[in-house]
Amino acid sequence: MKNSEGKKGNILDVRDLVIHYELEESTVRAVEGMSFTLGYGETLAFVGETGAGKTTTALGLMRLVPSPPGRMVGGEIFFEGRDIMKASGEELRAIRGEKISFISQDPMTSLNPVMSVGSQIAEMVVLHSGLSMRESRARAEEMLSLVGIRKERMGDYPHQFSGGMRQRVLIAIALACSPALLIADEPTSALDVTIQAQVLNLMKGLKERFDTSMIMITHDLGIAAETCDRVAIIYAGRIVEMADTESLFTEALHPYAIGLFNSIPRIDDDRDLLDALPGLMPDPARLPQGCPFHPRCAHASQECENSAPGLEDVGNGHLLACWLRGKRNSEVGSVAQ
Amino acid sequence: MSPETVEASRGMMGEFAHRLRKNPLAVFGFVVLSILVLVAAFAPLIAPYGYSDQFLEHAFEPPNAKFLLGTDEFGRDILSRLIYGARVSLQVGFVAVGLALSVGGFLGAVAGYYGGFCDNAIMRCMDVLLGIPSTLLAIAIAASLGPGLVNLMISVGIAQIPFYARIVRGAVLSVRGQEFVEAARAMGSGDLRIIFRHIIPNSMAPIIVQTTLDVAYAILSAAGLSFIGLGVQPPFPEWGSMLSGGRQYIFEAPHMTLFPGITIMLTILSLNFLGDGLRDALDPKLRR
Amino acid sequence: MIEVRSLKKYFKTKEGMLHAVDDVSFSVEKGETLGLVGESGCGKSTLGRTMIRLIDATSGSVHFEGVNIMELSKGGMKSIRKKIQIVFQDPYSSLNPRMSVKDIIAEPLIVNSTFARSADRDKRVWELMDTVGLARRLAGAYPHELDGGRRQRIGIARALALSPEFIVLDEPVSALDVCIQAQILNLLKVLQKDFGYTYVFISHNLSVVKHVSTRIAVMYLGKIVELAGGREIFKNPAHPYTKALISAIPRPVAGGRDERIILEGDVPSPVNPPAGCRFAGRCAIKTSECEREDPELEEIAGAGVEGGSHFVSCFNSGRSAG
Numbered sequence: 001m002k003n004s005e006g007k008k009g010n011i012l013d014v015r016d017l018v019i020h021y022e023l024e025e026s027t028v029r030a031v032e033g034m035s036f037t038l039g040y041g042e043t044l045a046f047v048g049e050t051g052a053g054k055t056t057t058a059l060g061l062m063r064l065v066p067s068p069p070g071r072m073v074g075g076e077i078f079f080e081g082r083d084i085m086k087a088s089g090e091e092l093r094a095i096r097g098e099k100i101s102f103i104s105q106d107p108m109t110s111l112n113p114v115m116s117v118g119s120q121i122a123e124m125v126v127l128h129s130g131l132s133m134r135e136s137r138a139r140a141e142e143m144l145s146l147v148g149i150r151k152e153r154m155g156d157y158p159h160q161f162s163g164g165m166r167q168r169v170l171i172a173i174a175l176a177c178s179p180a181l182l183i184a185d186e187p188t189s190a191l192d193v194t195i196q197a198q199v200l201n202l203m204k205g206l207k208e209r210f211d212t213s214m215i216m217i218t219h220d221l222g223i224a225a226e227t228c229d230r231v232a233i234i235y236a237g238r239i240v241e242m243a244d245t246e247s248l249f250t251e252a253l254h255p256y257a258i259g260l261f262n263s264i265p266r267i268d269d270d271r272d273l274l275d276a277l278p279g280l281m282p283d284p285a286r287l288p289q290g291c292p293f294h295p296r297c298a299h300a301s302q303e304c305e306n307s308a309p310g311l312e313d314v315g316n317g318h319l320l321a322c323w324l325r326g327k328r329n330s331e332v333g334s335v336a337q
Numbered sequence: 338m339s340p341e342t343v344e345a346s347r348g349m350m351g352e353f354a355h356r357l358r359k360n361p362l363a364v365f366g367f368v369v370l371s372i373l374v375l376v377a378a379f380a381p382l383i384a385p386y387g388y389s390d391q392f393l394e395h396a397f398e399p400p401n402a403k404f405l406l407g408t409d410e411f412g413r414d415i416l417s418r419l420i421y422g423a424r425v426s427l428q429v430g431f432v433a434v435g436l437a438l439s440v441g442g443f444l445g446a447v448a449g450y451y452g453g454f455c456d457n458a459i460m461r462c463m464d465v466l467l468g469i470p471s472t473l474l475a476i477a478i479a480a481s482l483g484p485g486l487v488n489l490m491i492s493v494g495i496a497q498i499p500f501y502a503r504i505v506r507g508a509v510l511s512v513r514g515q516e517f518v519e520a521a522r523a524m525g526s527g528d529l530r531i532i533f534r535h536i537i538p539n540s541m542a543p544i545i546v547q548t549t550l551d552v553a554y555a556i557l558s559a560a561g562l563s564f565i566g567l568g569v570q571p572p573f574p575e576w577g578s579m580l581s582g583g584r585q586y587i588f589e590a591p592h593m594t595l596f597p598g599i600t601i602m603l604t605i606l607s608l609n610f611l612g613d614g615l616r617d618a619l620d621p622k623l624r625r
Numbered sequence: 626m627i628e629v630r631s632l633k634k635y636f637k638t639k640e641g642m643l644h645a646v647d648d649v650s651f652s653v654e655k656g657e658t659l660g661l662v663g664e665s666g667c668g669k670s671t672l673g674r675t676m677i678r679l680i681d682a683t684s685g686s687v688h689f690e691g692v693n694i695m696e697l698s699k700g701g702m703k704s705i706r707k708k709i710q711i712v713f714q715d716p717y718s719s720l721n722p723r724m725s726v727k728d729i730i731a732e733p734l735i736v737n738s739t740f741a742r743s744a745d746r747d748k749r750v751w752e753l754m755d756t757v758g759l760a761r762r763l764a765g766a767y768p769h770e771l772d773g774g775r776r777q778r779i780g781i782a783r784a785l786a787l788s789p790e791f792i793v794l795d796e797p798v799s800a801l802d803v804c805i806q807a808q809i810l811n812l813l814k815v816l817q818k819d820f821g822y823t824y825v826f827i828s829h830n831l832s833v834v835k836h837v838s839t840r841i842a843v844m845y846l847g848k849i850v851e852l853a854g855g856r857e858i859f860k861n862p863a864h865p866y867t868k869a870l871i872s873a874i875p876r877p878v879a880g881g882r883d884e885r886i887i888l889e890g891d892v893p894s895p896v897n898p899p900a901g902c903r904f905a906g907r908c909a910i911k912t913s914e915c916e917r918e919d920p921e922l923e924e925i926a927g928a929g930v931e932g933g934s935h936f937v938s939c940f941n942s943g944r945s946a947g
Contacts, residue, residue: 049803049804162891164891192665192829192892193664193873194870194873194888195891196873197872197873197875197887198887200875219802219803220875222874222875222876225875225876225879226875226876247879248879249877249878259804260803260804261877262807263804264807264877265810265835265836266832266876267835267871267874268876272814273811273814273815274810274836275807276804276808276810276811277804277807278808280774281804516713516714516718516719517718517719517720517721519674519719520711520783521732523677523679523710523711524733524783525702530736535721538721538723539721
């Protein structure tokens with residue numbers, strides 16, 4: 001059942017993904033040239049604020065961006081070597097759920113309220129595995145106990161579960177077919193901290209057990225640090241910085257990433273005021289010329305206003321999209337400390 | 338949203354008008370209704386003849402150059418009668434709904450805002466009224482008050498009160514739970530101010546829509562009551578009574594039923610289109 | 626400044642009595658920020674609303690500058706409302722969508738007839754907009770045209786309009802993104818410094834509460850289980866629930882950390898809560914005593930205290946959580 005056994009390289013290779021929402025009066029540039037790879041068994045975090053394009057990217061990976069108004073404008077998505085952008089509807093349905101699973105943010109609305117949770121898990125299994133209903137129900141029981149729910153509760157309905165329990169059911173559904181890739185969109189942001197800790201712990205354990213690759217979408221840097229191998233910081237539809245967790249959390253380089261770190265209150269510091277980034281994220285329907293961050297950046301130069309920097313390796317696989325990368329240690333780096 | 342959007346914005350009413358304009362059916366409804374209102378207001382100037390001018394030698398004439406829509410059994414010009422009839426129909430429609438809205442709206446607002454016993458008492462009474470089919474109710478009231486324009490309006494209006502009580506109560510309930518109402522209370526606002534300044538403006542959308550649709554219904558039921566003789570009395574023209582008057586001659590002079598029928602249909606259709614358009618334009622979920 | 630004594634708020638539900646706030650006592654001193662933390666459903670928002678009498682309490686008293694506001698008449702309450710204000714969590718539903726920014730901020734001034742002349746009132750509105758950092762050109766805008774951060778600034782300006790002394794902040798930043806959250810938190814702190822406001826800051830986010838609060842009260846199922854100075858409670862948490870809560874926060878540092886206390890199970894329902902300590906069902910150090918009796922909030926004697934006394938309601942707080 002191991003997905004990555006003997007496999008090397010990348011399960012997912014995304015190049016220059018561009019997704020727009022075409023509205024009557026404007027075009028919302030939700031994703032503007034996103035490129036990244038995901039290794040077998042790896043967990044990658046997408047960290048960014050509301051409207052940065054995290055969820056659109058995730059939906060785009062499964063070609064699930066609602067259209068209209070959404071439109072996949074360009075780019076390539078290679079999943080296990082196959083180009084998702086060129087896949088037929090039939091192929092896509094086979095991939096969704098079986099190969100790529102999605103856990104959404106809201107445990108309240110993601111479950112069908114009139115179906116028992118056992119049937120909802122079994123339905124997923126029947127759909128993708130060719131097992132009989134009876135075998136599927138057995139599998140559903142097994143999945144429930146894996147996520148820590150007693151199998152006697154198979155016949156219970158979603159409203160009989162608490163938020164944390166519902167999120168466990170969603171995880172059970174998502175993992176029922178042992179997908180190769182799990183995309184979790186803010187899986188715990190609707191939950192309380194103590195429940196969040198339970199669920200994250202569970203997800204970590206199951207991910208290892210099923211050897212699934214994972215993309216974790218979150219706005220919480222703490223969750224990224226604790227659950228992910230690599231982190232991508234997303235701003236205005238682009239990755240502005242991407243590195244392994246260790247290196248990003250010890251030495252963030254992009255002024256936005258640094259701003260993000262400095263604006264969160266932490267329990268281990270005693271600052272009187274936080275270093276809040278000025279301004280707002282640009283409206284994705286009217287992105288500024290050049291680097292999308294330059295209007296808020298304290299280090300912006302003429303170059304930043306003229307053209308947008310590409311994502312480049314600044315050493316040890318630490319990727320950065322910033323014109324300042326040459327002088328980072330002397331100027332920008334000092335802000336972080 | 339960036340600050341630029343704010344400056345470019347059209348404001349609440351502008352935005353609303355803009356969205357209404359984008360719906361051709363609603364525009365059609367609006368234009369037809371405006372014409373009707375103008376026609377009703379200036380009836381004596383527009384109508385070629387008086388509503389009771391009889392040209393007995395021209396009775397039962399089909400549409401021709403002298404009588405554009407033909408004449409009835411007394412040789413009265415149908416076009417002129419329709420034009421005067423618009424006064425009655427629109428008056429009945431708007432006054433009856435206005436009555437239903439003010440009484441029903443008040444009861445519904447009180448029930449929704451105060452809740453508890455008050456809510457139960459009012460709404461159970463409304464349920465009793467709702468239990469009787471509204472047309473029957475209107476007939477019963479009209480029959481006991483006797484025929485006539487005012488009684489017609491009253492009976493159609495009363496029959497619609499419970500619908501408004503329900504709609505307004507629902508709208509008030511959904512707004513009452515919102516935090517801005519709590520905020521108003523926290524700053525020391527009294528009940529009346531909360532209801533008029535905060536709750537009612539925010540529950541207008543469903544009420545306006547329902548009102549437009551109900552004007553159509555009121556016109557229809559007034560026509561129905563006149564049709565069975567409980568409405569406006571001859572010789573004053575009313576679309577429903579014109580329809581019923583023409584019924585006996587439907588084979589000999591079909592234009593006597595056809596034109597009042599088309600007029601009623603067109604009015605109701607316009608009101609419905611406008612109501613649908615208003616509903617879409619007022620829905621905050623469709624806001625960009 | 627504020628003295629809350631044995632405050633209770635029960636709600637009647639189909640299943641029985643919901644103990645939203647159950648016998649809570651504490652005080653807030655002038656100029657300080659008391660943080661109220663707890664998970665959803667612990668009663669912190671109800672407590673915030675009950676203590677300023679937006680909801681009527683079941684029993685108990687709240688003394689504001691020596692006056693018991695639970696016993697005030699309607700008129701008396703109206704005069705005291707000017708001194709007590711609240712900022713709500715949701716910057717979307719807490720602003721009337723049909724009113725412009727200027728009208729929203731002016732509303733409390735109109736309701737309380739603060740100014741006789743509208744020119745004076747306008748002047749005050751401009752002043753307030755400047756104070757909270759709202760550009761004056763936004764005065765004619767409607768809430769739906771603005772982002773969450775600006776909306777929350779409107780909510781704050783409205784609360785400040787009557788120059789209150791005490792403000793309840795009910796999750797004022799939890800609907801906001803981190804960058805905006807930082808801007809609003811800074812604003813609240815600066816305002817407090819400039820005008821000497823007293824805050825009760827309600828939040829589920831411990832890091833945020835730690836950042837703004839002088840003292841912190843941790844709530845669990847309608848009760849305060851621990852109350853101490855901000856630093857003290859993080860340095861020496863005494864209640865097992867506080868410990869678990871602190872340990873559950875994901876830390877944005879490389880490598881995270883290995884040891885964390887993960888609580889089993891869910892928060893039990895506040896409807897007809899069990900006798901004994903409310904936390905006993907999830908507690909790792911409970912004894913038979915905990916299931917029989919409900920511990921009182923008591924001062925820890927001789928604790929190395931920073932920022933005032935340290936209170937906890939646990940029979941076994943002296944022992945280690947293992």
